[in-house]
Amino acid sequence: MHRLKPLPAYLQQRYHGWKATTYAENSSWYERLATEGQRPRAMVISCCDSRVHVTSIFGADQGEFFIHRNIANLVPPFEPDSGNHGTSAAIEYAVTVLKVSHLIVLGHSKCGGVQGCIDMCKGDAPDLQRKDSFVGRWMDILAPKFPEVEAISDPDEQAQAFEKLSVLASMENLVTFPFVAERVESGQLSLHGLWLNMGAGELEFYSPPADEFQPV
Amino acid sequence: MHRLKPLPAYLQQRYHGWKATTYAENSSWYERLATEGQRPRAMVISCCDSRVHVTSIFGADQGEFFIHRNIANLVPPFEPDSGNHGTSAAIEYAVTVLKVSHLIVLGHSKCGGVQGCIDMCKGDAPDLQRKDSFVGRWMDILAPKFPEVEAISDPDEQAQAFEKLSVLASMENLVTFPFVAERVESGQLSLHGLWLNMGAGELEFYSPPADEFQPV
Amino acid sequence: MHRLKPLPAYLQQRYHGWKATTYAENSSWYERLATEGQRPRAMVISCCDSRVHVTSIFGADQGEFFIHRNIANLVPPFEPDSGNHGTSAAIEYAVTVLKVSHLIVLGHSKCGGVQGCIDMCKGDAPDLQRKDSFVGRWMDILAPKFPEVEAISDPDEQAQAFEKLSVLASMENLVTFPFVAERVESGQLSLHGLWLNMGAGELEFYSPPADEFQPV
Amino acid sequence: MHRLKPLPAYLQQRYHGWKATTYAENSSWYERLATEGQRPRAMVISCCDSRVHVTSIFGADQGEFFIHRNIANLVPPFEPDSGNHGTSAAIEYAVTVLKVSHLIVLGHSKCGGVQGCIDMCKGDAPDLQRKDSFVGRWMDILAPKFPEVEAISDPDEQAQAFEKLSVLASMENLVTFPFVAERVESGQLSLHGLWLNMGAGELEFYSPPADEFQPV
Numbered sequence: 001m002h003r004l005k006p007l008p009a010y011l012q013q014r015y016h017g018w019k020a021t022t023y024a025e026n027s028s029w030y031e032r033l034a035t036e037g038q039r040p041r042a043m044v045i046s047c048c049d050s051r052v053h054v055t056s057i058f059g060a061d062q063g064e065f066f067i068h069r070n071i072a073n074l075v076p077p078f079e080p081d082s083g084n085h086g087t088s089a090a091i092e093y094a095v096t097v098l099k100v101s102h103l104i105v106l107g108h109s110k111c112g113g114v115q116g117c118i119d120m121c122k123g124d125a126p127d128l129q130r131k132d133s134f135v136g137r138w139m140d141i142l143a144p145k146f147p148e149v150e151a152i153s154d155p156d157e158q159a160q161a162f163e164k165l166s167v168l169a170s171m172e173n174l175v176t177f178p179f180v181a182e183r184v185e186s187g188q189l190s191l192h193g194l195w196l197n198m199g200a201g202e203l204e205f206y207s208p209p210a211d212e213f214q215p216v
Numbered sequence: 217m218h219r220l221k222p223l224p225a226y227l228q229q230r231y232h233g234w235k236a237t238t239y240a241e242n243s244s245w246y247e248r249l250a251t252e253g254q255r256p257r258a259m260v261i262s263c264c265d266s267r268v269h270v271t272s273i274f275g276a277d278q279g280e281f282f283i284h285r286n287i288a289n290l291v292p293p294f295e296p297d298s299g300n301h302g303t304s305a306a307i308e309y310a311v312t313v314l315k316v317s318h319l320i321v322l323g324h325s326k327c328g329g330v331q332g333c334i335d336m337c338k339g340d341a342p343d344l345q346r347k348d349s350f351v352g353r354w355m356d357i358l359a360p361k362f363p364e365v366e367a368i369s370d371p372d373e374q375a376q377a378f379e380k381l382s383v384l385a386s387m388e389n390l391v392t393f394p395f396v397a398e399r400v401e402s403g404q405l406s407l408h409g410l411w412l413n414m415g416a417g418e419l420e421f422y423s424p425p426a427d428e429f430q431p432v
Numbered sequence: 433m434h435r436l437k438p439l440p441a442y443l444q445q446r447y448h449g450w451k452a453t454t455y456a457e458n459s460s461w462y463e464r465l466a467t468e469g470q471r472p473r474a475m476v477i478s479c480c481d482s483r484v485h486v487t488s489i490f491g492a493d494q495g496e497f498f499i500h501r502n503i504a505n506l507v508p509p510f511e512p513d514s515g516n517h518g519t520s521a522a523i524e525y526a527v528t529v530l531k532v533s534h535l536i537v538l539g540h541s542k543c544g545g546v547q548g549c550i551d552m553c554k555g556d557a558p559d560l561q562r563k564d565s566f567v568g569r570w571m572d573i574l575a576p577k578f579p580e581v582e583a584i585s586d587p588d589e590q591a592q593a594f595e596k597l598s599v600l601a602s603m604e605n606l607v608t609f610p611f612v613a614e615r616v617e618s619g620q621l622s623l624h625g626l627w628l629n630m631g632a633g634e635l636e637f638y639s640p641p642a643d644e645f646q647p648v
Numbered sequence: 649m650h651r652l653k654p655l656p657a658y659l660q661q662r663y664h665g666w667k668a669t670t671y672a673e674n675s676s677w678y679e680r681l682a683t684e685g686q687r688p689r690a691m692v693i694s695c696c697d698s699r700v701h702v703t704s705i706f707g708a709d710q711g712e713f714f715i716h717r718n719i720a721n722l723v724p725p726f727e728p729d730s731g732n733h734g735t736s737a738a739i740e741y742a743v744t745v746l747k748v749s750h751l752i753v754l755g756h757s758k759c760g761g762v763q764g765c766i767d768m769c770k771g772d773a774p775d776l777q778r779k780d781s782f783v784g785r786w787m788d789i790l791a792p793k794f795p796e797v798e799a800i801s802d803p804d805e806q807a808q809a810f811e812k813l814s815v816l817a818s819m820e821n822l823v824t825f826p827f828v829a830e831r832v833e834s835g836q837l838s839l840h841g842l843w844l845n846m847g848a849g850e851l852e853f854y855s856p857p858a859d860e861f862q863p864v
Contacts, residue, residue: 017665
């Protein structure tokens with residue numbers, strides 16, 4: 001721990017700039033949020049990818065979205081085995097404590113995690129198949145769905161189809177959580193599956209009647 | 217899955233606004249990011265809390281930060297047991313695939329997860345002690361540190377001290393990952409511990425020589 | 433060449449200070465930039481003037497901006513006559529090789545080059561009118577625009593108006609380069625005209641609808 | 649010109665942050681610099697490359713360096729042919745108007761312009777050999793020196809040797825300008841050749857007695 005270096009100067013400067021402008025202009029609201037607690041309307045589960053800024057896309061300011069970000073926006077199935085389940089903990093907190101009204105899963109194009117899963121399922125990524133590969137074991141959540149896209153020959157089409165399946169797999173797993181299923185059933189919570197084509201700026205949503213993703 | 221409702225209209229409208237403005241003005245850069253891939257300089261591990269927008273604080277635009285968000289910005293210890301470790305997977309991807317240069321853990325004031333951990337450790341939160349409480353079992357990562365702040369009588373001071381300990385605990389666990397330790401040792405990766413007082417807009421960083429958090 | 437003197441000691445000392453601090457703290461990122469190559473999002477054309485630091489104004493760190501600086505931030509018209517055109521070469525490299533998304537021309541107040549051009553156009557600077565005056569011949573790029581500000585009687589107002597015209601003249605000349613025009617047309621490149629009032633710290637941008645410079 | 653887009657929002661925000669902090673803290677000095685004019689001690693000729701920040705390396709603040717940046721930090725020979733010579737104009741202004749005391753040429757490793765020149769000289773870059781290639785014609789300034797490094801077989805060593813030659817070529821051309829030669833002769837101006845190994849953070853200077861670059 002003695003090797004810690006200072007925060008890069010450009011980040012320090014930008015922080016001071018934020019403090020003197022954005023913070024100064026909104027301090028009253030930030031103080032209320034701190035004093036009265038957050039009351040987000042929605043939880044968003046999206047990817048860690050640096051190119052996906054859900055707050056930007058939806059013009060969301062401080063206090064609006066409770067956001068969990070992990071590799072490939074995956075939700076594991078309900079497993080109350082007393083392990084350290086970070087994603088499940090975030091969902092539990094959002095749904096049972098914060099009582100959010102919407103739960104949005106946001107997938108995206110060119111997802112490195114999903115591509116890795118494809119490579120792994122094809123046998124082209126021995127590193128990801130190792131027991132001690134965290135990325136590989138995390139993508140095991142999605143891997144069982146691979147047969148559904150295996151026949152797609154075009155690599156880009158296959159990747160997009162699998163990215164969309166990652167959203168649907170997460171939504172399926174979400175309803176295995178009793179506290180999610182119960183609130184969806186009672187109408188207190190709605191689930192939404194989205195997929196963003198980053199380069200084109202196109203957002204699509206999963207339409208259950210059509211059983212496909214359609215432009216928002 | 218037949219219960220899915222459409223995306224709320226206000227979010228649809230904001231998306232279309234983003235598409236016509238922010239996207240349109242930056243489409244060239246977003247297309248390049250999609251085509252050439254991301255190359256973020258830093259990974260940030262922060263809380264899901266809706267009041268913490270790290271990209272805003274640091275004026276970071278698309279492509280700059282790889283961001284993992286979970287309850288209380290916790291990093292579990294290195295456990296290559298083939299389980300679905302979302303946080304470990306995100307760290308592995310950022311460090312070994314993206315080769316980020318900085319790894320920043322950002323804690324914050326009024327953290328609900330940390331407060332829950334305090335309540336649990338004091339025996340005041342039986343729900344969190346249940347085997348099937350995902351939040352409780354996630355906060356088990358931090359719970360062993362509670363004795364270090366147990367004697368602080370003022371609740372606010374105790375919470376802030378424990379929030380800062382959550383940052384330090386994560387940093388300690390980070391170096392138990394061989395690929396993190398190796399790159400820190402070789403100088404290819406630097407670790408940074410930050411804590412944000414949300415209401416006051418004050419950012420503090422952990423200073424190893426002083427062994428305390430100090431204003432940036 | 434035998435008259436070369438050592439680098440002044442104060443610069444040597446500052447370099448060693450930078451090496452031990454800024455470099456040491458960011459060595460991993462600098463090594464990656466060296467190994468993987470630059471990928472700047474924008475090119476900036478600004479003046480050589482020692483008072484204009486575009487990286488400071490925009491909190492830009494190593495790797496963000498490709499920067500060409502010349503007297504009065506001028507862009508000559510497209511002239512593929514096989515001469516040594518330094519500005520045209522910089523633009524060609526930024527646009528066709530680096531494929532930057534934004535091209536920013538940054539003018540500023542109290543510009544000595546622009547003032548010289550005014551004096552020259554008024555017949556008050558015989559030195560600048562000489563065939564062998566490099567500054568004079570360089571300012572010939574802007575001189576044809578002088579009639580547009582000739583009637584302004586207040587010298588400061590005239591200078592500011594001409595400084596802003598230098599930005600617009602450069603932008604007009606930029607689109608005479610086929611590779612610029614093509615990428616602007618296709619939406620891959622956007623042009624931005626800025627003018628900085630250095631003393632007041634006020635930044636203005638050219639608004640085409642209003643056809644004037646307005647505060648950012 | 650009707651296609652102009654607004655300045656990206658992240659740059660607008662960072663500017664406002666700069667205005668409220670760096671500018672606010674230094675407004676008195678910036679106002680003096682605006683009112684009394686600049687008085688830089690040195691001129692620096694460096695590359696446009698986004699990875700080379702000479703102000704950072706030398707801790708230089710507003711007002712210290714008059715900076716010209718072009719592809720590969722080249723100075724063409726003295727050619728008073730009434731053409732638009734941007735580099736020559738910048739040098740003339742710095743030396744005869746601002747009367748700088750030092751003229752520093754700063755080369756660097758991994759220079760794309762120098763590498764392009766190598767490829768062109770080897771016949772591997774037909775695009776750069778075209779009459780209408782601005783980069784190619786600009787690199788013609790350096791090309792005649794290629795035979796001096798042609799025999800170096802290791803590509804990295806060859807590139808570094810040529811990058812250093814680009815600095816020396818510029819210095820040789822500098823003294824072909826009568827106003828430079830005269831002031832160097834009289835001791836009013838000193839020339840300095842530097843080369844930066846960006847990844848390693850190592851700065852070297854040209855030592856005439858040793859006729860080689862040595863660590864600063």
